[in-house]
Amino acid sequence: MRTSIITAEEREKAFAPTKKPQVIENQKLDVRYHVEDYDVQDRPRRFLEAFAAILKHTNYRFALEHFIRISTKCSRCAVQCPVYQATGDKRDIPCYRSELLLSVYRRHFTVAGAMRARLLGNGQLTDEKIEEMAESFWNCTACRRCTLECPSGIDHALITHLGRFILAEIGIAPRALVVSTREQLEGKTGNTSAIPVPALMDTLEFLQEEMEEDKGIKIDFPLDVEGAEYLFTPAVSDFLMEAETLMGIAAVFKATGGSWTISTENYDAINYGLFYSDRMLERIIRKLYAESERLNTSNILIGECGHASRSAKYYVPVHCGGDKAKPVLNIMEYTLKMIQTGKLVLKPDTITERVTYHDPCNIARQGWIVDQPREIIRTFCKDFVEMTPRRTENICCGGGGGTVSIDEIRPYRTRVGGKAKADQIRATGAKYLIAPCANCKKQLRELVEDQGIDCEVVGLHDLIYKAIDFEASYAGISATKEKG
């Protein structure tokens, strides 16, 4: 992957200040994202205390030990980082970003580092260094491409993840994420978009009417059905912004006769904890799981959302009983399975315009969801073109790692973070860009707007909605029943 370095003019826009100097002064923090007021006294000491507490109770230590011994500083990761490729700023090289935290670890948590400091008398953690970390860790979109390219196997994304966690413990985290998480865990509405239940009901009712008008049949959103097979939880923002995706999913369930339900107690799978705090990650996962227990569903099904899918898939087992935990699926797995078993039929060539597919990092990087969407797309899209690189080596939309929810850094996201992606989209000449992730969709819409690309960003189920052949699907179901 190569993208050109942004022009001076673009740089000025991307890095334009977002805060009043007074705020920066008060918070002692010159970063572009907003931070809630926090205790600025004694930051280095509190940072180290938080670091120590986290090391004590988590698994990070062995990985850090491995990384500090093995790092050879070869700089191969630089070629994989979309951010560095766009800024050309050496401080954006993943290995440098990691070294910020590794050097603190070496100095304060290893014997050799402490001895070295005694002899040479330096290396104390300073306020400046904390500020540099606060800036650097949030310039990263947590796409994990650098990890693919490190011959030594250093996971820079893990280090950034840990760095953000420690910073959050001393009060430095993007306000947008903290406020949303607070509403989700402690607020009245219990979700990150603060949508109250009556508003949810209204929306769903409206969508049902809409679908009845479109398709001439009644398509439901079953609420709080105990014992359903699937507890369906999307990113809550879908209820506001991705109506068509939800309609597509409801239509798939209608056509396939699936047993599913949406909970009115918890209808939000967003997990910002994955981006800034393992503690929040754990709380949100437990909340999600508790709901599936309450409704006694057999599976947890996450909607079109990359990070929500990843956090549920990989952290439900961690926090809710390992092997015994209920399976977590992404909606695309369900849809493909239905197509393969003949229970869902999509009309071939429904979409004649050129279509391309964006792999969301959180579900594609580990190779989990890469083939499923492509197989689905091929059944009903006539002109499907691929981007390069793709699949497990895909390029981030530029809003990963929670940065998409930080509205004040939009110029940075669309000019720096998403630059490589914009080049890729342009090269395909596609009319529809399919991005099955709430996070990517928001970012990509802003990206095509700011970069002036003529392309419509849609979810996969938005298009499936147009292609479902209900009669053939029903016939398929009865055929499988007869066989069974």
Add this chain to the structure above:
Amino acid sequence: MFRLTFIILVLGLIRILALDIWGAVLAYRRAGDKNLAWGTAIKNTLQWIFPTKRIFTRRPIYSLFSILFHVGLILVPIFLLAHVQLWKSGTGLSWWTLPHIWADILTLTTIGFAIALLLGRTFDKGARFLSRKQDYVWPVLLIIPFVTGYLCSNVELGPGTYQVLMLIHILAAELIFVLIPFTKIAHCVLMPLSQFVLALAWKFPARVDEKICTTLNKKGAPV
């Protein structure tokens, strides 16, 4: 002297290997989810130890140089006839040896590619920015035994100071032995573990929220 430094090398490497594995075992025990992607980790490990296809998709010249550098660096010291003979006279053990001509070629490529990599590090702005002192010292230090060794085994080239060259050769090698376990060259034993560390590191222990809150006096604090 050789024995001492060699023992330091071996014990040092065993120590870091043992610490690394022990750390991983403890982490695995604490992990809330013990399903590791073993297959992927093994596949990735093999792909990085024997980089054939994947590595050339980006920075192909650098990658090729780096691989060829490592080939000579690993093969020559272990399989050189003169070294094996020394082992045989000392311990009675012996093994396959490199033909003389290949030993010479690999020695020269290692020297050449080490210099090329060092220049690359010096002139690539990204690499230069990341580099520490040891990153510049290591290639230079590694070249010394190869240059002196080459001159010693091809006496007709040497300026007739075999004894001095051999002394430098041995001392440099001993210095390298002692430094390996304590510097980045530790990757010679740790690298095969990396992909497993990487897979395991994302498997967090279950239920740490409360413990961390207690340690940091944050119990009941708002989000």
